[in-house]
Each structure stands twice: as structure tokens, then as C-alpha cells.
Amino acid sequence: MTDPTAVSPSARRDEIAANLADVRKRIDAACAAAGRVPGEVTLIAVTKTFPASDVRLLAGLGVTEVAENRDQDAAxxxxxxxxxxxxxxxxxxxxxxxxxxxxxxxxxxxSVDRSKLVRALSAAALREERTLRCLVQVGLDEREGRGGAAPADVPALADEIAGAQGLELGGVMAVAPLGGDPVEAFTRLAEIAAGVRDSHPGAMAISAGMSGDLEAAIACGATHVRVGTALLGGRRAIVR
Structure with a gap:
């Protein structure tokens, strides 16, 4: 992939547009293979480590959902x-x-994975006079240190979010364990998500799947896929 700082804006736009078209084709094909409608799956562009200029290019190409993982970069x-x-x-x-x-x-x-965070988010949402949609991050492999609530703790945490002022329970999120079988991981996530929906029917979101495993996630019922590398290339230092 091209370094976004070393090419003209028009060349970078063309590169991102081609990547976006490829990703959308993958999503469409995965939905067809799973007997699903492509509109059921929302693409979230992960823009971490990339500059705001790339976010603008994505927006110009019709992307409406973007993701970041570090506040100091995202803000x-x-x-x-x-x-x-x-x-x-x-x-x-x-x-x-x-x-x-x-x-x-x-x-x-x-990435809501503990009660203390629910309370802090509720207070912040009320202060900002906003409603924050929250997903419970499910830890599918506690050895990896990626965060996430233990599967057994998810129902109670979902209840806390649903009952907190300023917050709306959206569903669940997870990252497949490194080196593991993504189908096995995402099947487990789908089971957990179904349990959450039993108590909270509106919590429909299942955010799962990234550049390398989005097909497995869609096959297992993901409603959102988080794609960075396949859209923007390998990780780069942010240039502001």
C-alpha cells in the first residue's frame, strides 16, 4: 500500500476508492454466501494511525461510520x-x-467491559447532554489482554448499560483470538448476543470481523465489520 503522505490527494483518493470497492464486494459476497442481504452489514472504517485527510476522503466516498482506538489521536x-x-x-x-x-x-x-466504565460513561453523557450507544465488549480469549468482559458477566453488564442514564445498549462487540478459529469465536459471540437480545430485544448490533476475517464474522451474523488495513493500508504514523 502507498504511504498516504507521499502521494497526491487525487492518487490517494483513487487508491482508497479502489480498496473500498474491493471491501464492499467482499461484504456482498459474504452476505450472498450466508443467505443474507448486504444492507444488513454496516462497514466501519478503522482510521487509527491515519490522518484526517484520509477520513475526509472516506466520507467523500460515502463512508459514514469511522472508528478509532486511542483518544489522543481520535479527539x-x-x-x-x-x-x-x-x-x-x-x-x-x-x-x-x-x-x-x-x-x-x-x-x-x-469497548464497554466493566461496571466502573458504565458509570463513568453515564456521567459523561449526561454532562455532554448526549446519548451514547454502547456495546458490551466480550472477551473471547482472556489470555490476550485485549479487554472484554468474561462471557458469564455479559448479561449483567448489558443490564447495567440499559439502565444507565444517557446510555443506550446497542449490542455486543468482540475480536477473534489471535491464531484461533474465527468461525468458532464468532459463533460463540452470536450465542452470547442472542442471550442479550432475549432481555433487550433492541440490542441488535454484533460488531465483529476485521480485514482478515470479515467473511467468517458475516457468516456468523455480524451486523458491523471494522475494517482498517484493507481500506487504508498498513499502519502509518499520524501526520497532522
Missing amino acids: PKAGECRDLPLTWHFVGQLQTNKVRSVASYAGVVE
């Missing part, structure tokens, strides 16, 4: 792109001292 980018019709997703492990900042720009927090 200034969201500020630079505040004029764009985007929903920002926060997908990284979130410390409570960053919650107030994240609540100022994110529409969705996908």
Missing part, C-alpha cells in the same frame, strides 16, 4: 472533521480518565 481528528456527517466509534480499551473526552465526539463506544 483532534474528530475535531478536524466535525463538519462531516460521520458517526465516530471508539473501539479501544478505554480508561475512565479519557471518558469525558470520548463522550464529546463518539456516538458509539464499542
Whole structure:
């Protein structure tokens, strides 16, 4: 992939447009193979480590959902792109001292994995006079340190989010374990998601699947896929 800082804006746009077309074809093919309608799956562009100029190019190509995993990078980018019709997703492990900042720009927090975070997000949402959509991050492999609530703790955490002021329970999110079988992991996530929906029918979101395993996620019922590398290339240093 080309370094976005080393090419003209028009060449970078052409590159991203071609990548986006390829990703959308993959999503469509995966939906067809699973007997699903392509419109059931939302693409979230993961823009971490890439500049705001790439976010603008994505928005110009029709992308409306973008994700970041570090507040110190996301906050200034969201500020630079505040004029764009985007929903920002926060997908990284979130410390409570960053919650107030994240609540100022994110529409969705996908990495809610503990009660303390629920309370902090609720307070921040009320302070900002906003409603934050929250997903319970499910830890499918506790050895990896990626965050996430233990599967047994998910129902109670979902109840807490649903009952918290300023928050809306959207569903669940997970990352497949490194080196594991993504189908096995996402099948487990789908079972957990079904349990959450039994108590909270509106919590329909299953955010799962990235550049390398989006087909497996869609086959297992993902409603959202988080794609970075396949859209923007390998990780780059942010250039502001």
C-alpha cells in the first residue's frame, strides 16, 4: 500500500476508492454466501494511525461510520472533521480518565467491559447532554489482554448499560483470538448476543470481523465489520 503522505490527494483518493470497492464486494459476497442481504452489514472504517485527510476522503466516498482506538489521536481528528456527517466509534480499551473526552465526539463506544466504565460513561453523557450507544465488549480469549468482559458477566453488564442514564445498549462487540478459529469465536459471540437480545430485544448490533476475517464474522451474523488495513493500508504514523 502507498504511504498516504507521499502521494497526491487525487492518487490517494483513487487508491482508497479502489480498496473500498474491493471491501464492499467482499461484504456482498459474504452476505450472498450466508443467505443474507448486504444492507444488513454496516462497514466501519478503522482510521487509527491515519490522518484526517484520509477520513475526509472516506466520507467523500460515502463512508459514514469511522472508528478509532486511542483518544489522543481520535479527539483532534474528530475535531478536524466535525463538519462531516460521520458517526465516530471508539473501539479501544478505554480508561475512565479519557471518558469525558470520548463522550464529546463518539456516538458509539464499542469497548464497554466493566461496571466502573458504565458509570463513568453515564456521567459523561449526561454532562455532554448526549446519548451514547454502547456495546458490551466480550472477551473471547482472556489470555490476550485485549479487554472484554468474561462471557458469564455479559448479561449483567448489558443490564447495567440499559439502565444507565444517557446510555443506550446497542449490542455486543468482540475480536477473534489471535491464531484461533474465527468461525468458532464468532459463533460463540452470536450465542452470547442472542442471550442479550432475549432481555433487550433492541440490542441488535454484533460488531465483529476485521480485514482478515470479515467473511467468517458475516457468516456468523455480524451486523458491523471494522475494517482498517484493507481500506487504508498498513499502519502509518499520524501526520497532522
